[in-house]
Amino acid sequence: MFLTISTSGDAAHPATDLGYLLHKHPGKAQRFSTSHGTAHVFYPEAGDRRCTAALLLETDPVALARRGRGKSRGKAPDAALAQYVNDRPYAASSLLAVALSSVFSSALRGVCASRPERAAAPLPLRIEVPALPARGGAELVGRLFEPLGWTVTADPVPLDTAFPQWGDSRYVHLVLESDTLTLAEALRHLYVLLPVLDDAKHYWVSSDEVDKLLRAGEGWLPGHPEQHLITSRYLSRRWSLTRQARERLELVRLAEADDSEVEAIDNAVPQDSGEEAEEKPAPLAVQRREAILAALRDAGAARVLDLGCGQGQLVQQLLKDVRFTEVVGVDVSVRALTVAARRLRLDRMGERQAARVRLVQGSLAYTDRRLKGYDAAVLSEVIEHLELPRLPALEYAVFGHARPRTVVVTTPNVEYNVRWDTLPAGHVRHGDHRFEWTREEFRSWAAAVAERHGYGVGFTPVGPDDPEVGPPTQMAVFHIETEKEAKAA
Numbered sequence: 001m002f003l004t005i006s007t008s009g010d011a012a013h014p015a016t017d018l019g020y021l022l023h024k025h026p027g028k029a030q031r032f033s034t035s036h037g038t039a040h041v042f043y044p045e046a047g048d049r050r051c052t053a054a055l056l057l058e059t060d061p062v063a064l065a066r067r068g069r070g071k072s073r074g075k076a077p078d079a080a081l082a083q084y085v086n087d088r089p090y091a092a093s094s095l096l097a098v099a100l101s102s103v104f105s106s107a108l109r110g111v112c113a114s115r116p117e118r119a120a121a122p123l124p125l126r127i128e129v130p131a132l133p134a135r136g137g138a139e140l141v142g143r144l145f146e147p148l149g150w151t152v153t154a155d156p157v158p159l160d161t162a163f164p165q166w167g168d169s170r171y172v173h174l175v176l177e178s179d180t181l182t183l184a185e186a187l188r189h190l191y192v193l194l195p196v197l198d199d200a201k202h203y204w205v206s207s208d209e210v211d212k213l214l215r216a217g218e219g220w221l222p223g224h225p226e227q228h229l230i231t232s233r234y235l236s237r238r239w240s241l242t243r244q245a246r247e248r249l250e251l252v253r254l255a256e257a258d259d260s261e262v263e264a265i266d267n268a269v270p271q272d273s274g275e276e277a278e279e280k281p282a283p284l285a286v287q288r289r290e291a292i293l294a295a296l297r298d299a300g301a302a303r304v305l306d307l308g309c310g311q312g313q314l315v316q317q318l319l320k321d322v323r324f325t326e327v328v329g330v331d332v333s334v335r336a337l338t339v340a341a342r343r344l345r346l347d348r349m350g351e352r353q354a355a356r357v358r359l360v361q362g363s364l365a366y367t368d369r370r371l372k373g374y375d376a377a378v379l380s381e382v383i384e385h386l387e388l389p390r391l392p393a394l395e396y397a398v399f400g401h402a403r404p405r406t407v408v409v410t411t412p413n414v415e416y417n418v419r420w421d422t423l424p425a426g427h428v429r430h431g432d433h434r435f436e437w438t439r440e441e442f443r444s445w446a447a448a449v450a451e452r453h454g455y456g457v458g459f460t461p462v463g464p465d466d467p468e469v470g471p472p473t474q475m476a477v478f479h480i481e482t483e484k485e486a487k488a489a
């Protein structure tokens with residue numbers, strides 16, 4: 001198993017600084033014994049202009065087999081390890097990733113006492129892995145590395161050059177090039193993505209793998225378009241671990257999302273295209289809450305869920321009306337819930353009022369027994385924060401599992417965006433919006449959801465209903481259709 005890391009430089013920034021950054025002297029060949037064999041670090045070239053460090057891992061089949069037996073406690077290690085012993089000593093796998101992290105541990109953390117400024121700055125980098133097992137092929141290799149700023153060349157390796165008719169193996173010859181990444185970032189990408197591409201681990205994946213993944217993924221995994229594939233493969237498809245990792249990634253992403261844009265638009269007053277209004281109309285967020293409250297009153301709801309309650313503005317409004325006897329705010333973001341609790345003065349609330357309200361942390365992408373048995377649920381400006389492929393999971397959790405009799409969903413109408421003076425053309429209203437829908441798109445989604453889960457659905461515009469582009473916010477109100485179904489739920 002083999003990989004090389006090269007950089008270029010000049011007299012002022014000699015390429016041999018790589019030796020400092022890796023904490024391995026370019027003039028020496030060094031050996032390190034790892035639990036799976038011997039790792040060698042050496043420099044095939046080391047000049048001011050170009051410097052290349054090589055990491056070679058010689059696996060020790062005996063150590064591997066012995067270790068496998070000791071650790072597995074009867075989990076059939078032999079079959080899993082056989083491949084490493086037999087036909088894969090040369091393929092870059094999780095063994096190489098582990099060797100990389102132990103031999104270059106300081107570099108992986110970006111620590112370099114003698115050249116801190118070099119460690120913190122992007123470097124011209126070229127990484128070469130001659131035999132990388134790639135389940136998903138060269139195309140997946142591109143999808144994983146390109147979003148991170150790499151230029152990727154992944155050439156399939158023929159099964160046998162003497163017999164081209166046998167076709168390609170599942171290995172690729174990988175070259176990654178970038179000058180926008182630090183060495184630590186580059187190493188952390190490899191540490192995570194090598195085993196992901198191999199789609200196998202040589203050891204039993206336990207819960208501390210989630211911590212390792214999030215640590216190595218800091219700064220790049222939360223926004224990665226393939227983060228679901230990465231977490232699932234990295235954690236060997238262990239569902240409970242994958243779920244844990246995804247929830248934590250979602251928290252990170254939300255904590256990083258900038259709330260300022262939504263504030264600006266929400267507090268803006270939509271321009272009425274018609275006559276001059278007598279009174280200044282209310283900001284959109286206020287109009288939206290009024291429309292939701294009206295829909296809940298019409299439905300006769302008393303026990304209400306506010307799903308994705310954010311900072312608790314709607315919960316606060318609901319509590320002002322005594323017909324709402326129980327209000328539960330749910331959000332995945334602890335930060336939002338903390339703000340909500342402060343807004344509601346939960347800690348200073350009288351006993352009777354406190355008995356009416358609860359804030360619960362949870363993700364709407366998963367079924368949750370705590371959400372069953374309510375009259376109504378509100379999803380106000382929430383669906384557009386989920387990746388489209390995750391929407392069916394939310395749909396099932398709310399309409400299939402929790403099944404309140406009434407569900408109110410609001411979302412931006414993208415057609416209206418041209419009417420916001422402050423919004424540059426083609427932009428969504430909030431940096432964290434994963435999509436914004438036209439009226440047609442929202443209606444067809446809502447109609448399909450209603451159909452699938454036995455609800456009826458109606459639509460109400462929120463804000464001025466522009467004759468050309470419609471209202472700024474679109475609202476769908478779902479009701480379970482028959483008494484029989486309501487009972488069945």
Ligand code: SAH
Pocket residue numbers: 254307308309310311313330331332333336362363364365379380381382385386
């Ligand atoms: N309902 C509020 C907040 C909308 S912002 C309002 O109308 O003003 C979207 C909210 O959805 C955020 O607070 C975010 O934390 C939450 N959210 C996003 N994805 C979520 C998920 N999968 N589970 C639960 N909440 C989620």
